[in-house]
Amino acid sequence: MGRTPCCDKKGLKKGPWTAEEDELLVNYIKKNNGHGSWRSLPKLAGLLRCGKSCRLRWTNYLRPDIKRGPFTQEEEKLIIQLHGMLGNRWAAIASQLPGRTDNEIKNLWNTHLKKRLIGMGLDPLTHEPYNSHSPTTKPPASPATRHMAQWESARLEAEARLSRESSIFGAQPLPPLPHQPTKIDSDYFLRLWNSEVGDSFRNVTGRGDHKAACHSPTSQASSSTKCGSVSAVTTDQVSPQLIGFSAGMASGNQNEEMMECKSCKSNTEEVICGGSDSSSSIDDMDDCSDTAFQLLLDFPINNDMSFLEEGNSHDEYAPAPASMFNMENSFLCPL
DNA sequence: AATAACCACAACCGCCTCACT
């Protein structure tokens, strides 16, 4: 059994690439307007390398659109957020960071971000607080950790709800949970992420605007149905899943406007907390969609992720102000 | 100054998926 090797390794060079090799590879790809078959490229380009090695060198280092240099805080936040949704789907995460490669992101995660989460008492694999698994694990060490614990708790709750909703929408296949990653769930989250919904999620800064949106059903509807570059993601397709997704995201938000949004829409709390009940109707889910979208808009990303910011790029984590953690979980109900 | 320890990142390896026959 076993596959034949991608190339005959005998006589092939390994290890770091030289400038000459880089030049040969770049020149060949430029000259041919593309790499063509990677397998045959080394021979045609005059390289003593395996095609796979050439592909890696090109995609991770030589590609002209690669952004070099240190990651910005925004990029790091984005990676953490996406990792929470997608897990170790480095390619999927990289697709959301123009100019960054999966390898680069993977390295950043393994060398910095993972340690940072561990330092905060969070399991970098699940983003769950350690002490939620076992009483023997160490408790959160800081307000930021508690905040993340709540954030993660809400996210997990949303996942569980998503799972249960999948049984309600039996005819409509739903993606599995992020901790059981598949291509489908990646696509799903990325569709959301790339949609206007995700855009709003990323860019919520003006608190007045979203409040107006909260009271404007039309604005919600249009936002739900317009998905930008995303391929044909309709409200009907998104709504049930969005509930879980955005509820998890919104769980970190405790601002007053959030509460106002809850009160402005009857049954909001019930929708969020109990929308997955087996008696829930499709209409409930439509309501959920609007509410969930609003929650998504309400998520104060710029504040809530600020505890991940550091004075210097890789300094020790600095606790966030206590004012950030005045959260209450009134909109989170037991499953 | 020497060297051990640590860190960051480039590169490799093996498995998986998909397209093609």
Added chain:
DNA sequence: GAGTGAGGCGGTTGTGGTTAT
């Protein structure tokens, strides 16, 4: 539907640079 090859992906390792002793 099965077999095969190519590309892609994620985990891991190797290497060079930096810092600490």
